[in-house]
Amino acid sequence: MSAPLSVQYDAVEALADELATLATQLTEEQPLCRTAAASLKAALLGDVGWRSGAAAAAWGSLMGLIAQECEVMAVTLRAAVDSYRTIDAGIARSVLPGRAHAGAGPR
Amino acid sequence: MSAPELVRLTAWDNGPVRGALANLADVAGRLPRWRFRLETVGRQLESASSWSGPAAAEAAAAVIALATVTESVSRACLASLSSLDRLAVHAAAARELAEQALTLAAGADVELDGDGRLTLPVPSPARTMAADQAAPLLGRATAATRASALAVDALRRGSDAAAAAVAADDALHQVGVVDAWAPVSFADLAFRVGTGSAVRIAAAPAGRAPGAVAAWWTSLTAADERAAIAAEPRLLGGLDGVPAWARDRANRILLARALQDPGSPGYDVAVTVAGTLAGEAAAGRTAQLYEFAPRDGLVGVALGDLDTAAAVGVLVPGIRTTVTDDFGALLQDAEDVADAACSAAPGIAVATMAWLGYRTPQSLIRAASRHDARTGGRLLDGTLGGLTSARAATPVPAARTIVLAHSYGTLVVDEAAHRPGRLAADAVVLMGSPGMGRDGAAGLEAPEVYDAAGGDDPVARLEWFGEAPREPGYGAIQLPTDSETGHTEYYDRNHPTLAALGQVVAGSFRPG
Numbered sequence: 001m002s003a004p005l006s007v008q009y010d011a012v013e014a015l016a017d018e019l020a021t022l023a024t025q026l027t028e029e030q031p032l033c034r035t036a037a038a039s040l041k042a043a044l045l046g047d048v049g050w051r052s053g054a055a056a057a058a059w060g061s062l063m064g065l066i067a068q069e070c071e072v073m074a075v076t077l078r079a080a081v082d083s084y085r086t087i088d089a090g091i092a093r094s095v096l097p098g099r100a101h102a103g104a105g106p107r
Numbered sequence: 108m109s110a111p112e113l114v115r116l117t118a119w120d121n122g123p124v125r126g127a128l129a130n131l132a133d134v135a136g137r138l139p140r141w142r143f144r145l146e147t148v149g150r151q152l153e154s155a156s157s158w159s160g161p162a163a164a165e166a167a168a169a170v171i172a173l174a175t176v177t178e179s180v181s182r183a184c185l186a187s188l189s190s191l192d193r194l195a196v197h198a199a200a201a202r203e204l205a206e207q208a209l210t211l212a213a214g215a216d217v218e219l220d221g222d223g224r225l226t227l228p229v230p231s232p233a234r235t236m237a238a239d240q241a242a243p244l245l246g247r248a249t250a251a252t253r254a255s256a257l258a259v260d261a262l263r264r265g266s267d268a269a270a271a272a273v274a275a276d277d278a279l280h281q282v283g284v285v286d287a288w289a290p291v292s293f294a295d296l297a298f299r300v301g302t303g304s305a306v307r308i309a310a311a312p313a314g315r316a317p318g319a320v321a322a323w324w325t326s327l328t329a330a331d332e333r334a335a336i337a338a339e340p341r342l343l344g345g346l347d348g349v350p351a352w353a354r355d356r357a358n359r360i361l362l363a364r365a366l367q368d369p370g371s372p373g374y375d376v377a378v379t380v381a382g383t384l385a386g387e388a389a390a391g392r393t394a395q396l397y398e399f400a401p402r403d404g405l406v407g408v409a410l411g412d413l414d415t416a417a418a419v420g421v422l423v424p425g426i427r428t429t430v431t432d433d434f435g436a437l438l439q440d441a442e443d444v445a446d447a448a449c450s451a452a453p454g455i456a457v458a459t460m461a462w463l464g465y466r467t468p469q470s471l472i473r474a475a476s477r478h479d480a481r482t483g484g485r486l487l488d489g490t491l492g493g494l495t496s497a498r499a500a501t502p503v504p505a506a507r508t509i510v511l512a513h514s515y516g517t518l519v520v521d522e523a524a525h526r527p528g529r530l531a532a533d534a535v536v537l538m539g540s541p542g543m544g545r546d547g548a549a550g551l552e553a554p555e556v557y558d559a560a561g562g563d564d565p566v567a568r569l570e571w572f573g574e575a576p577r578e579p580g581y582g583a584i585q586l587p588t589d590s591e592t593g594h595t596e597y598y599d600r601n602h603p604t605l606a607a608l609g610q611v612v613a614g615s616f617r618p619g
Contacts, residue, residue, distance in 0.1 A: 004159055011157030015148050019170075022144055029134045036127035040191075043123040044198060044268075045115050051272035052194055054287030055187050056131060058279050061289030062180045062296070063134070069173050069293040070145070073166070080162060 009081050016081070019074035026067035033060030110221040113258055116205035116265050124195050128188070135188050138181035139325075140502040145174040146329050150352055156393075172297060174329040179282055179300040186278035194271035197264045204261035211254035215247045223258030225251055317489065317496035320348025325500045336360070344399055347493025350501070351395045351413035358399035359384075365401050373401025376430045380406055383438060398464045398490070405465070405486075406430050410441055411458030413494060419506040420444050420459040420612045421494075421532075423487060425514025425539075426468045437461040440598040444511065447609020455613055458506075464490055465519060474515055477522065477572065484522025488530065491523070495531040509534040509612050510553075513597065517543060518572055524551045534611055537583060538597040538604070539564045542572035548582035557611055558583035559604045561592025584618055586611070 033056055041053030152158060152167035212219050218226040229251040232241030276287060283290040283299030290296040312319050327335065336343055336357045343349050344357035362384075365377035380399065387394035387410065398407030413419055422441050424433070441459035448457045465483025468474035491508065498505055510532045512520045517540035524530045525544070534555035537543070548556035560567035560577035567577055576583045587603040597604045610616035 006155075006159045007163070008157040015151060015157070018144065018148055022141060026141060029137070032130045032134055036130045039123040039127035043120040043127070044194075044272075045118050048119075048194070048198070048265075048269045048272045051269075051276050051287075052191060055191065055272070055275040055279060055284075056127065058276075058284040058287055058289045059131060059134065059184055059187070062184070062279075062282060062284070065290065065293045065296050066141070066173070066177055066180060069176075072293075073170055073173065076169075077166060080158075080166070 007081070007084050009085065012077055012081050016074045016077035019070050019077065023067045023070035023074060026063050026070060029063040030060045030067070033057065033063060110219055110223075112221050112265070113205045113209060113219060113223070113261060116201045116261055117209065119198050119202045121195065121199045121202065124198060128191055128195055131184075131188055131191065135181070135184050138177065138184060142174055142177040142181055142329075143502050145170060145177055149174050149329065171329045171333070173293075175331075176282075176293070176297050176300050178328040180296075183279050183282045183284075187275045190271045190275035190278055194268050194275065197268035197271060201261050201264035201268055204257050204264060208254045208257035208261055211250050211257065215250035215254060217247075217251045217254065219255060219258045221262075223255055223260075223262050225255050315348075317348035317492040318499075320346055320493070321350075321496040321500035324349055324353070324497070344396075347489040348496045348500075349493070350497040351397055351409065351494075354397050355395040358396040361399055361401075362396065371402075373404070376401040376404055376406065379431050379434055380408070383408060383434060395458075395460075397460060398462070401430075403466065404430050405463060406434060407460055407462045407464050407490070408434075408438055408441075409458050409460035410438070410445055411456065413458045413460065413506075414498065414501070415503055416456045416458035416506055417504075418448060418455060418457045418509065418612050418614065419494060420448070420457070420509045420511055421462050421487075421491065422459065423462055423465075423483075423510060423512040423516035423519050424467060425516045426471075426474045428463060428467045429469075430463055434461065434463060437463065443598055443600065443605060444608050444612060447605050448612040449609070450606070451610040451615050452613035457612060459612070462487070462490065468515060475571070477518060480515065480518035480522045483516075483519035484524075485526060487519055488523040488526040488528075491531040492528070507533045507612075507614050509536065511536045511538070511608060511612075512540075513538045514541065514566060514594065517541070517576070520551065521572075524553075533614075536586070536608060536611055537576045539567045539594045540576050541566050542570040543574055543576050543581070545573050547574070547580070548576070555611070556583045557586050557616075559586040559588050559592075559597050559607075561588040561594065561596060561602070561604070562590035563592055563596075564588075564594040566594045584616075586616075587619065 037053040037056035037060065040056055041049045043049065044052060149167055149170035152163060152170055155163060208219065215229070217229055220226050229248045230244060231248050232244040283296055290299055312323050332353060336353055340357035340360040344354050344361055362377055362380060365371065365373060366381055368374065380396065384394055384396065392410055393412055395409040395413055397409050397413065398405055420441070422437060422444065424437055428437065438461040441461045445457045445459040449455060464486050466479055468479045473479065491510070494508060495505070508531060510520055512535065517537040520535055521544050530552040532553045534557065535551050535553040536557045536559065538559045539561065540558065544550050558576040568575060574581050577585065586607040589602055592602045592604060596602050599605065607616055
């Protein structure tokens with residue numbers, strides 16, 4: 001037996017919204033990390049400043065990657081809902097002429 | 108001029124370092140919340156309640172992988188931050204020591220090399236010198252020696268700071284950061300992290316306090332959590348401190364196994380529970396199988412989400428309650444209480460659990476003893492502690508937790524309160540109690556204690572096990588009943604107690 005397929009558009013879009021919100025909030029962490037990196041580099045001269053600043057900068061890069069993936073998933077979920085809607089509408093259109101034709105027969 | 112290494116240490120500026128670390132600590136502090144929210148989205152997708160099919164399964168797996176990576180990044184950043192904190196301490200000390208060393212060296216007119224040693228020996232006073240001639244030389248030699256010692260310490264603390272900086276960088280290696288370069292893409296990051304599980308279930312703290320279990324659980328990545336559930340559903344399904352969603356999944360695995368063996372003990376319990384869960388699913392309600400030990404006839408099913416609800420009610424039944432005969436009615440009571448709470452506080456997120464987590468006495472002879480209540484009290488205490496601890500380990504605010512105990516179930520609460528530690532409940536409701544311990548409402552350890560004694564309930568007047576909580580001296584707030592409220596009718600919609608129970612759960616009850 002094939003697996004059931006169902007989708008609640010609003011619910012999936014709500015999940016997409018949550019992922020998009022997360023993406024935005026995670027993106028906002030990046031400047032904080034970059035500022036921290038610059039501060040560390042400036043405040044600790046030499047290799048210590050460079051290394052610690054680089055670590056902080058890497059934090060920002062990691063936040064950025066997670067934020068990007070959140071956004072990708074949000075877009076994917078929205079695209080899935082759009083696809084389902086489009087396919088469903090297409091099927092409805094292909095079914096409709098037959099029904100209209102059937103309805104137009106002798107009574 | 109002393110060594111530039113020392114001079115450079117005096118230029119380290121600790122104020123901006125502290126500010127930078129405070130910013131990073133804020134970021135690290137928020138990471139668990141991001142991970143929790145991602146996992147929540149992943150679980151909703153996994154549940155297939157709003158989207159099912161192959162694409163939905165792929166999406167759920169992708170979001171869970173994202174949560175797993177976020178957890179790994181969170182851990183790496185925390186380890187990195189720990190090293191940066193050490194760096195700040197060493198850097199501050201290095202600067203202070205270097206300043207003292209250079210000040211002393213300048214006063215003694217000596218220079219220090221890159222190892223903190225004196226570049227030239229300082230002459231000591233000759234024995235033949237007069238005291239007034241020897242004193243300045245002696246003072247200079249002492250200052251020079253002290254300057255050198257401070258310089259050595261300063262350079263050592265500087266080296267420690269450098270080592271901490273390297274460690275801060277190294278801590279990020281586990282998430283693919285190499286020489287300050289992060290992975291170029293999320294796919295690369297996920298590959299470096301590995302979104303599969305390497306969980307060792309042996310590390311699960313079985314037999315430990317719920318708080319320790321909750322801490323262990325939160326240390327797992329999303330992938331580890333799922334691997335743990337699949338590997339040890341029997342352990343996790345009943346482990347207090349594990350969140351309800353995970354216990355639900357583990358117990359549903361056990362339920363599926365139990366249903367495969369019609370001849371096994373507890374099969375009838377499994378069939379009853381399966382039917383109950385199917386009914387809830389068909390009605391579109393969230394149900395969590397929090398407790399499932401079919402051989403022992405112990406089951407707990409919650410309506411609503413125990414992990415996120417603002418108010419959690421735990422219904423503890425009395426004698427002769429069994430899963431096969433009574434669970435449907437108990438769950439209906441739970442639903443009615445939740446509905447009453449929603450009526451009292453529209454919009455409130457409520458979860459109510461029909462908790463048949465102890466073996467109720469099956470005869471009056473057995474009911475005359477506290478034996479089953481003691482066993483049940485231990486289990487109820489663990490359940491309440493588990494609910495509270497699991498919630499405390501997440502960013503979700505604590506729930507208002509209410510125990511609603513009926514008849515012999517009130518003794519179970521009494522015994523639970525006598526266990527070590529405080530009862531993890533904000534309110535206790537006693538209904539039709541056959542008598543309680545002699546230490547009054549305060550002995551139940553809950554900030555709020557309520558009692559309901561129906562006009563047509565002889566059990567509430569028996570005082571078999573001690574003081575009747577309906578007596579003013581007991582100290583419980585009386586809930587409304589009427590003259591026709593019988594022993595089994597506190598949850599009935601036709602009597603006034605149910606609405607009051609809803610208000611108690613919602614936290615809005617005001618004595619008339």
